[in-house]
Ligand code: B12
């Protein structure tokens with residue numbers, strides 16, 4: 001996958017990455033409640049303005065009617081997790097925005113975990129996980145227990161012929177370890193090697209039979225039929241990955257459905273180009289994909305995924321440069337804004353690395369399932385004087 | 390609402406007289422529909438058609454100008470909901486606030502920070518656009534004093550006070566500079582509207598979370614003859630951001646799809662409010678503010694008031710703005726060919742890159758900051774990055790060989806060595822075979838070029 005390439009690149013950049021510890025306390029957030037009754041200051045609205053001619057072309061005041069659209073299409077709801085797993089649902093939308101109809105399921109974040117120690121990960125991530133990097137099971141446990149991960153992605157990056165060339169059997173053992181360690185649903189990722197990935201994913205799928213994992217990924221450069229078959233044989237879903245191209249995505253989805261997968265078994269990855277590295281291409285492609293789906297295109301009515309981790313490959317996220325301020329702040333923001341932008345275009349599941357980025361993204365995503373005007377919002381009517389400094 | 394060239398052409402004189410500078414009325418119509426020419430260039434129009442054309446060419450979201458002279462900014466002007474349908478116009482203005490209760494030295498420093506904020510990306514200098522002066526003290530004399538001091542910064546101003554007396558006093562000083570009045574609410578609409586008319590300044594309507602009322606009061610302002618309105622439906626942080634997003638999106642849909650005159654105005658967001666409720670440390674609060682700014686910018690904010698002015702917080706927001714507002718119809722490319730850096734002679738190294746603007750300017754920045762003396766050959770890949778054009782086969786043995794032959798570099802240096810980007814390594818062998826030059830594979834990131842040359846050249 002795309003992000004895998006990035007991570008491999010990061011491994012080479014270790015010298016540049018320099019991020020230190022920082023923490024966040026979320027319990028301390030304070031809400032200002034809405035004032036129960038707003039004072040009405042009676043002011044008559046006469047049309048008398050001193051010193052200026054007034055054009056009295058009073059336009060008719062129409063009523064405000066929320067611009068709610070009807071959509072013929074519906075996004076498939078994909079279940080991840082079964083058997084000994086908790087379940088998570090993706091997609092299911094029948095509208096573009098929450099004021100039209102809130103999403104049935106909130107966006108989900110899946111934490112990246114690796115089958116090898118990954119010394120080249122950005123320091124802020126290494127810092128959180130350095131004690132568990134030798135064992136993918138422990139790593140996954142920490143992501144779930146300490147950072148509230150709803151899901152974990154286990155990247156079998158060590159199976160890459162140029163990485164450690166681990167065998168499919170080794171991969172299956174790693175999968176078993178992670179399945180034992182946590183009960184959240186898993187995404188199972190290959191190393192990005194088109195020859196080996198299908199074989200590795202097949203073995204991994206077998207090891208996780210009945211647990212309904214997401215196999216990442218099927219694409220046009222590899223034996224996608226093998227991946228589709230593994231999913232069907234062992235009850236998993238498939239990530240359908242196309243590179244920033246709506247037509248390529250349609251074709252691949254169609255091929256996968258020909259193999260017997262249903263829309264409920266497919267999640268699309270239309271490719272996340274990071275902030276500053278072509279994010280506008282992803283914005284366009286993802287927006288078009290979701291709109292086409294809601295307008296009725298059956299080949300695109302699946303939830304979408306984002307390899308948000310790509311953000312860490314942007315120079316602004318990792319490069320040490322005093323004029324840009326500390327990298328330890330830039331990295332997480334880069335990841336948040338990359339993911340957030342994708343989320344606002346309709347993406348349902350995010351592969352991410354940094355705990356704070358995950359937290360902030362989830363908080364915004366959780367609002368997507370609520371109805372318009374049902375949240376207590378702070379009183380900002382005096383913000384000009386309330387704001388200190 | 391996208392206006393087609395045909396819609397425009399129908400109303401033109403169709404005489405092809407050429408006075409506008411275009412060969413035909415159709416050509417002029419095309420340029421007009423793409424906003425590349427001014428309607429006034431055709432002097433042959435009849436009044437009735439002229440009026441009609443003005444109407445159909447008026448953007449769905451009206452343009453509002455803040456400030457005067459070369460620093461003035463224009464916001465609004467959008468025609469579509471999604472950038473791929475056309476393009477977005479007038480990048481979101483980024484404004485940072487100053488409070489009127491700052492110590493003199495603090496104020497000076499903050500204004501300087503705002504003025505000096507600059508981040509260079511793809512050959513463009515990204516900067517902040519305006520200063521919002523906040524009447525925190527509630528006192529009109531203090532407000533006026535601050536306005537007087539900030540005026541010299543020579544940036545467009547937003548005057549922030551709900552108190553009409555403070556506003557009036559400030560407008561006496563800077564009213565002729567077209568500051569944006571912030572804000573009229575349901576409680577001060579008469580006085581503020583009168584000031585907007587008296588000083589001919591744009592005005593913000595601030596109605597948190599109530600689009601019914603916003604529509605009603607926008608209508609009131611319009612019926613008074615006010616044309617330059619900015620809408621602030623309230624920025625809420627934490628779980629309230631959902632309502633803010635809904636409000637922003639509904640306003641823009643009303644403007645573009647429903648042609649609702651009361652909503653055809655630029656939208657303002659105020660990420661600065663993040664700092665009011667935050668009990669978190671400054672860094673986390675800054676990250677949250679940047680997140681709110683990015684959220685609203687993605688969904689139609691035309692102007693944003695920020696409080697945090699740290700560069701690390703602004704860089705991602707500036708970058709997002711540049712990305713969202715690139716024109717999807719145009720490739721982001723520089724001219725291909727041969728470029729020189731520093732002092733070059735016949736022994737200078739020859740490097741190669743592609744003509745994607747982001748790639749070229751990234752490499753250029755690294756060569757300059759590393760004080761490298763070299764030739765840089767820029768390959769026409771149709772504006773694609775290095776690995777993209779390797780994958781898409783625009784960067785191949787033949788295209789690189791043609792570049793070497795046609796650029797004249799062979800007469801400029803007395804060696805035949807070409808340094809290619811690390812990401813082009815897969816094609817290094819074929820380039821050697823085809824061109825006869827020795828190919829050296831450079832580092833994967835261009836920031837490594839200076840060290841690479843020190844070691845290997
Ligand atoms: C944005 C993007 C696109 C955009 C294009 C944007 C553009 N104008 O180029 C779109 C969506 C159109 C696109 C299309 C495709 N893409 Co694409 N795309 C990307 C993405 C996400 C970012 C590219 C980018 O902007 N990089 C930033 C620039 C600045 O990097 P750069 O040019 O490489 O420059 C750096 C270095 O090379 C170096 N450098 C540059 N010059 C020099 C010079 C010297 C001397 C030295 C030493 C160093 C040096 O320093 C620079 C700064 O770091 C990458 C993934 C990634 N890298 O994150 C995939 C990626 C490049 N794409 C990929 C692919 C496969 C494609 C397609 C073939 C997909 C398809 N089948 O349609 C097409 C090809 C289109 C074509 N060529 O005809 C693959 C390539 C895989 C591979 N290596 O084989 C990638 C890596 C994604 C992936 N993991 O699969 N893509």
Ligand code: SF4
Pocket residue numbers: 401402403404405406407408409410411412413414415417418430431432433
């Ligand atoms: S000036 Fe007017 S009439 Fe003459 S060619 Fe141009 S558009 Fe046509």
